[in-house]
Structures are given as C-alpha cells and as structure tokens.
Amino acid sequence: MRLAELSERSGVSTATIKYYLREGLLPPGRQVNRTTAEYDEEHLRRLRLVRAMIQVGRLPVATVREVLGHVDDDSLGRTMRLGAALWALPQAPEPDTDDDHVRAARQETDELLAGLGWENARLLTSLSPAYRSLVVSVAALRRLGYEWDAELLASYARLMHRAASLDLDFVETQESEAERVETAVLGAILVEPMLQALHRLAQEEESARRYGFE
Known part of the structure; x- marks a missing residue:
C-alpha cells in the first residue's frame, strides 16, 4: 500500500x-x-x-x-x-536503600516470592522494575501503619499469577516473535488499566452486595 x-x-x-x-x-x-x-x-x-x-x-x-x-x-x-x-516503560522510583521501611519491605517481598515458589522471579529481582515497585508499595504501606498480612499479599499474588497466565496464553496466539512482544507491550499499556477498572468495579459490586446503598 x-x-x-x-x-x-x-x-x-x-x-x-x-x-x-x-x-x-x-x-x-x-x-x-x-x-x-x-x-x-x-x-x-x-x-x-x-x-x-x-x-x-x-x-x-x-x-x-x-x-x-x-x-x-x-x-x-x-x-x-x-x-x-x-x-523500558515508565516505572516507579528506585527505593531508598537506607530506609528501614524499605529494608523490611524488601525482606517481606523476598519471603513472599520464596513462599510462592517463584524462583524465576527471584532470579530477576536485581533487574526487575516490578520487583522494585512492589518493594516501594509495601514500604509505603508500612510507613503509613498498614501492615498487610503476608498471607493476604500471597493470595493477591496467586490471583495475579492466574492473570499472567491468561496474558501469555493470548500472547502465544500471535504468529511472529515480534508480534508476541508487541502484544505484551500493548497489554501493559491497555490491559493493565482495564484490569484496574475491573478491580474497582468489582469492589463497587461487592460493597453494594455487602452493605447495600444506604
């Protein structure tokens, strides 16, 4: 053309x-x-x-x-x-390695990955912005006094592992290697906001079921 x-x-x-x-x-x-x-x-x-x-x-x-x-x-x-x-996409800021909350969050995150058996994710922690982003988020919760139970965090992680499996199932339907990577990049840009929206809609639905509209 x-x-x-x-x-x-x-x-x-x-x-x-x-x-x-x-x-x-x-x-x-x-x-x-x-x-x-x-x-x-x-x-x-x-x-x-x-x-x-x-x-x-x-x-x-x-x-x-x-x-x-x-x-x-x-x-x-x-x-x-x-x-x-x-x-290469925009990521969360680097965690402050001198911050006590960050050190505690890093230990908690490492224990989470070990408990889940995510050995490959553990190998990539020195490179992965997602790992650093999780540490920053857990540290922020700790700093504000919201110390989530480790099992609750693990339950969320298992849900995300299922989502990741669905992601890659779809990626593998693409014909070429470049198309597969392109699809994954599009997923990060377009699907992640969609998942966030679904999460919030689910919260609204569950809240209404539990507490009504009073």
Missing part, C-alpha cells in the same frame, strides 16, 4: 507517519522509485502500536523508540526480550 492508504487505514495523518519514519519508530517502506515507497500489514500493525504508546500510554518518542528497539532485538530470548521491552 502507498502512504495515503496507510494513512487512511490507520487513521493517522501522512504528516505524522512521515514524522514517525524520520524518528525511526516505523521501518522504512520498500522504495518503488525516488519519491514513492510501499508499505505492508506489518507497517500498519506497528503504526497502531506506536499510536497506542503515544496517545494512550502518553509515552515520549524517545521511550517509544527504546521499547521498540527491544521488541525488534531478535538476539534475545523471549523472556529477556519481553522483559527488556516492558522494563
């Missing part, structure tokens, strides 16, 4: 597509002559991913470029390729 058709099918202006091409967010099309290039379904799929990251995820172009670099890095195995792409 030519640039005009790519624009029409994607709903993205030709000027914006040309900007994405200049910034390296889209691979160049197949050059037909000096002034004309052709694009295919992969360009359309990538363009939709870029638009979701920028418009919905509100990511800066530099971050999008970094994420896509990991998506396209076929020198990495699937786990590290997926992890690198997701880790």
Whole structure:
C-alpha cells in the first residue's frame, strides 16, 4: 500500500507517519522509485502500536523508540526480550536503600516470592522494575501503619499469577516473535488499566452486595 492508504487505514495523518519514519519508530517502506515507497500489514500493525504508546500510554518518542528497539532485538530470548521491552516503560522510583521501611519491605517481598515458589522471579529481582515497585508499595504501606498480612499479599499474588497466565496464553496466539512482544507491550499499556477498572468495579459490586446503598 502507498502512504495515503496507510494513512487512511490507520487513521493517522501522512504528516505524522512521515514524522514517525524520520524518528525511526516505523521501518522504512520498500522504495518503488525516488519519491514513492510501499508499505505492508506489518507497517500498519506497528503504526497502531506506536499510536497506542503515544496517545494512550502518553509515552515520549524517545521511550517509544527504546521499547521498540527491544521488541525488534531478535538476539534475545523471549523472556529477556519481553522483559527488556516492558522494563523500558515508565516505572516507579528506585527505593531508598537506607530506609528501614524499605529494608523490611524488601525482606517481606523476598519471603513472599520464596513462599510462592517463584524462583524465576527471584532470579530477576536485581533487574526487575516490578520487583522494585512492589518493594516501594509495601514500604509505603508500612510507613503509613498498614501492615498487610503476608498471607493476604500471597493470595493477591496467586490471583495475579492466574492473570499472567491468561496474558501469555493470548500472547502465544500471535504468529511472529515480534508480534508476541508487541502484544505484551500493548497489554501493559491497555490491559493493565482495564484490569484496574475491573478491580474497582468489582469492589463497587461487592460493597453494594455487602452493605447495600444506604
């Protein structure tokens, strides 16, 4: 397809597509002559991913470029390729290692992972922003006096493991490795807010069942 058709099918202006091409967010099309290039379904799929990251995820172009670099890095195995792409997304701040609450939260988080038998997650704790984010959250709860029971936290973790299994079941329906990683990135941007919304709706439903509308 030519640039005009790519624009029409994607709903993205030709000027914006040309900007994405200049910034390296889209691979160049197949050059037909000096002034004309052709694009295919992969360009359309990538363009939709870029638009979701920028418009919905509100990511800066530099971050999008970094994420896509990991998506396209076929020198990495699937786990590290997926992890690198997701880790490039905006993350929680680094925990303060001198904070007593952070040290206690880190120990609690390590004990949680060990109790769950999440050995692979434990191997990635030095790299994983998700691990650091969990430590920061647990530390914040401790600092405010909300010390959640360890078994309650483990129950939530088991629910999330089921959600992760569903995520990857869907990712594996994609044909190419790049499409699988792209789908996982889209999941982080689009599905996580959806899950948060479902969680809050479930809270509203359960609250109404328990306490009514009085």
